Amino acid sequence: MSISDYFNGNPTLPQEQDYVLLDKETLLGLVAAILSEQDSPGLKERARLLKEAVESLDSMLVNTGREELPVRVNPFLEEIQQILDAYTYERSRYYAERLQKGLVEAKTNDVNDINLRRWKDYDEVFTDSLWSIDRRDQSGAHLGWYWGNYVPQIPHQLMLRYSKLGDLVIDPFLGSGTTLIECRRLGRNGVGVEISPSTAVRARELVEIEENPYNVTTLVEVGDSQCFEFRKIIEDMGRDTVDLFLMHPPYHDIIQFTSDPNDLSNARNTDSFLDMFGHILDNTIPFLRKGRYAGIVIGDKYSQGEWIPLGFYCMQKALSRGLKLKSIIVKNFDETKGKRNQKALWRYRALQSGFYVFKHEYILILEKR
Ligand SMILES: C[S@@+](CC[C@H](N)C(=O)[O-])C[C@H]1O[C@@H](n2cnc3c(N)ncnc32)[C@H](O)[C@@H]1O
Numbered sequence: 001m002s003i004s005d006y007f008n009g010n011p012t013l014p015q016e017q018d019y020v021l022l023d024k025e026t027l028l029g030l031v032a033a034i035l036s037e038q039d040s041p042g043l044k045e046r047a048r049l050l051k052e053a054v055e056s057l058d059s060m061l062v063n064t065g066r067e068e069l070p071v072r073v074n075p076f077l078e079e080i081q082q083i084l085d086a087y088t089y090e091r092s093r094y095y096a097e098r099l100q101k102g103l104v105e106a107k108t109n110d111v112n113d114i115n116l117r118r119w120k121d122y123d124e125v126f127t128d129s130l131w132s133i134d135r136r137d138q139s140g141a142h143l144g145w146y147w148g149n150y151v152p153q154i155p156h157q158l159m160l161r162y163s164k165l166g167d168l169v170i171d172p173f174l175g176s177g178t179t180l181i182e183c184r185r186l187g188r189n190g191v192g193v194e195i196s197p198s199t200a201v202r203a204r205e206l207v208e209i210e211e212n213p214y215n216v217t218t219l220v221e222v223g224d225s226q227c228f229e230f231r232k233i234i235e236d237m238g239r240d241t242v243d244l245f246l247m248h249p250p251y252h253d254i255i256q257f258t259s260d261p262n263d264l265s266n267a268r269n270t271d272s273f274l275d276m277f278g279h280i281l282d283n284t285i286p287f288l289r290k291g292r293y294a295g296i297v298i299g300d301k302y303s304q305g306e307w308i309p310l311g312f313y314c315m316q317k318a319l320s321r322g323l324k325l326k327s328i329i330v331k332n333f334d335e336t337k338g339k340r341n342q343k344a345l346w347r348y349r350a351l352q353s354g355f356y357v358f359k360h361e362y363i364l365i366l367e368k369r
Pocket residue numbers: 146148149150151172173174175176177178179193194195196199223224225226248249250251257258262263264265
């Protein structure tokens with residue numbers, strides 16, 4: 001088995017390049033030998049031998065033609081070092097037992113596929129509440145053509161933390177299809193609803209271009225998510241609940257997406273925008289599986305010299321539906337070409353009128369109780 005074969009069964013661990021495949025029986029034998037020692041010097045001597053064998057990729061561990069285990073070398077060596085550095089025999093043994101468990105059994109929770117016994121392998125997964133993403137992922141079908149899209153790293157990260165392989169993810173504001181492209185990459189089934197027929201056509205084309213290595217279903221539907229028949233599509237997918245909702249609504253009228261009066265970007269005022277967003281929550285959240293999550297991506301706006309905290313207002317709408325707030329993530333804003341040209345002007349206006357130039361948006365993480 002090659003490393004990429006192994007990871008095709010586990011898209012939550014995409015940093016293939018950092019891994020080596022080691023002979024399973026020999027590796028487990030070396031670890032068992034550490035645990036068979038009755039005193040600290042003996043145990044540490046065995047740990048030192050294991051460390052040397054992994055560091056040098058000893059011939060007894062690689063290309064043996066037998067069953068293999070993928071091991072991320074640096075975190076693994078650090079764990080052996082912990083055994084060597086421990087002050088007591090009991091502590092060294094505890095670390096050695098933990099190392100052994102990490103090799104033979106996985107420990108995941110109900111919400112994602114992250115193996116908590118190997119948690120140091122997951123550098124790629126964010127756990128901080130401040131996201132600074134310098135460069136959008138433009139690989140594959142992620143062309144970044146749609147004004148008002150989100151960076152693919154947002155659905156990517158949220159799916160890694162809040163969904164499992166084969167789960168159902170629904171995006172009621174699909175836009176250019178970013179969420180569904182990520183669904184294909186990560187092996188999640190996905191449905192996206194978009195009010196603009198022409199945007200939906202383009203999104204469908206791009207989603208279809210993306211490879212589908214896990215053979216998941218990704219559907220682009222045209223409709224108004226305030227009244228779209230989510231129950232029917234969920235049943236058509238052979239389910240009765242949704243595992244994750246990702247919502248990236250218009251930031252009210254900052255960008256007008258269509259001329260359709262049911263498009264949230266055409267709401268008459270903030271209250272009516274929030275009412276429409278509330279209708280979408282009422283039409284979707286009842287289908288969210290208990291203990292599972294909704295991620296809402298939303299920025300604030302200015303109107304007539306006043307900061308309108310759309311993010312907090314939308315959060316309030318979600319909380320009033322009984323969802324539990326798990327995190328508020330602050331993410332830096334992309335500087336689009338247009339904005340870059342107006343940078344000096346905005347700075348002048350900010351100095352003149354006592355406000356700050358928007359540089360962030362929110363990702364609200366909410367759990368269904
Ligand atoms: C901020 S964009 C989402 C962009 C998307 N995340 C992407 O990466 O391309 C919001 C989208 O919601 C759509 N929209 C607005 N009101 C809607 C409604 N009532 N039902 C479904 N889609 C709606 C807009 O046409 C727009 O494409």
